[in-house]
Amino acid sequence: MxxxxxxxxxxxxxxxxxxxxxxxxxxxxxxxxxxxxxxxxxxxxxxxxxxxxxxxxxxxxxxxxxxxxxxxxxxxxxxxxxxxxxxxxxxxxxxxxxxxxxxxxxAADANARPVADFTVAAITLAAKKALPTAARYRDGWPSFAEREGAYGRSVGIIGASRIGRRVIARLASSGNDTRILLSDPYVSRADAEALGARLCDLDELCRSSSIVSVHAPKLPETHQLLDARRLALVPDGGTVINTSRGTLVDTEALAGECATGRLNAFLDVTDPEPLPPGHALLKLPNVLVTPHIAGAQxxxxxxxxxxxxxxxxxxxxxxxxxxxxxxxxxxxxx
Missing domain, CATH: 3.40.50.720 (NAD(P)-binding Rossmann-like Domain)
Structure with missing residues (x-):
């Protein structure tokens, strides 16, 4: 020493x-x-x-x-x-x-806190369908039947990273009866249950989650983990949230799904980053793209x-x- x-x-x-x-x-x-x-x-x-x-x-x-x-x-x-x-x-x-x-x-642990805060806020907005509802508001006051709530939603967490675990903990303690699914090849079923989530494979997570939040690392095997096939598995009206790395999501496939209105998205990271001016994801009313601000700012x-x-x-x-x-x-x- x-x-x-x-x-x-x-x-x-x-x-x-x-x-x-x-x-x-x-x-x-x-x-x-x-x-x-x-x-x-x-x-x-x-x-x-x-x-x-x-x-x-x-x-x-x-x-x-x-x-x-x-x-x-x-x-x-x-x-x-x-x-x-x-x-x-x-x-x-x-x-x-x-x-x-x-x-x-x-200091990744210290940086994880604001990312988790940002992600949970995005999940809350996604559960209430804030983006598409705000878009409808431009054409008139949305009816009561058009409104959504955060109670009883299914949220899929891809990756039990520092941030993923924090997000799971927040959701589990929110009192919203959130059904939390987790996909991570390095986590056992018992460990997932201890976190407050149900372990499943990624395809099942996509099929069963109205909100999918990405928290896996950038690795060769995670490149476009959410590709066109898996994005198509997400139920109609679902939301993709990415505060991890842009390369984990097929940008053009997601843009296509969002352009039809079938999916919504909150993206703090993209591939490429930044997106070229005029990219569809920057203009769609059911997509919020932020310039990598979820971490410490x-x-x-x-x-x-x-x-x-x-x-x-x-x-x-x-x-x-x-x-x-x-x-x-x-x-x-x-």
Whole structure:
């Protein structure tokens, strides 16, 4: 272990660092290290960056940090931990990091909370058919018979990820008698029941859910997991919600289903991202597309900074990292 006050380097965009560590958190951060952490806002291979990395025991990274290649690690012989003040580390952590035995942690848990909040809000709006009902309102006040409620709906959750599990927990405790289906190849039937869901295969989930919410990671085997065939299984009037990765849904097949009015959609991610101007999904009244805002935004970003600081403090004390990630786990994570 390093000394009681190790040396840290921050590596992220300048505006990212400002959002992650407002003055109060910055003071807490600097109190843990000696000297104050050096901040790198660009390349990690410049002479100045290499000089800073030479004495680094811990690297705190964020959005816009370049990949931690073998060249970068060669300039950081003392590096023992990388704490990422954001979600996924797939574009950041290279094989060289694992080969060096550097501990890796992510603030994905902190980022999961606002995504779960956003998703549950979308599910509530979907259950009430808010988008198509609002569209009908343009032509006159919708009748009582045209209105929908959230009670007793069937919601299919694809993927028991950090976010998927949070969403299941919220739905199970909502008091709306929601029937929750779960499809995840890594979850047992007993585990699903413990979460409050019924495990089933993906085809059954699509056939049996009026709302389908996507929470699986981006992997080769999950590419267009919701393809034209599976989208066709979703009952008429159903809604697809995607706050995970755009590639998990066949964009054009979904656009076709929504254009007919058969399905509705709430999409915080798309493929491609962003969608080209004038794309059908941007114009349909029964589709809401948001520009990847479900995760930590604005004032929420400081939650990620706090998580990273608490992880650094745990590492200094020699305690287990709450957001620890292993090479084996990374293949199944977002």
């Amino acid at each position: 390093p000394t009681d006050r190790p040396t840290a380097v921050l590596a992220m965009g300048a505006e990212v660092a400002e959002a992650l560590f407002p003055p109060g958190l910055r003071r807490r951060l600097t109190a843990s290290f000696a000297p104050d952490p050096v901040e790198l806002n660009g390349s990690l291979t410049t002479p100045g960056a290499r000089a800073a990395l030479a004495g680094a025991d811990i690297l705190i990274t964020g959005w816009r940090c370049p990949p931690l290649t073998a060249e970068v690690l060669a300039a950081a012989p003392r590096l023992r931990a990388v704490i990422h003040a954001a979600g996924t580390v797939k574009s950041l952590v290279t094989q060289a990091v694992w080969e060096r035995g550097v501990a890796v942690s992510s 604005g004032s929420e970003v400081s939650r990620l900074g706090l998580y990273a600081i608490e992880e650094a403090e745990r590492w200094i004390r020699g305690e287990p990292l709450h957001g620890a990630i292993t090479a084996a786990e990374l293949t199944r994570l977002a």
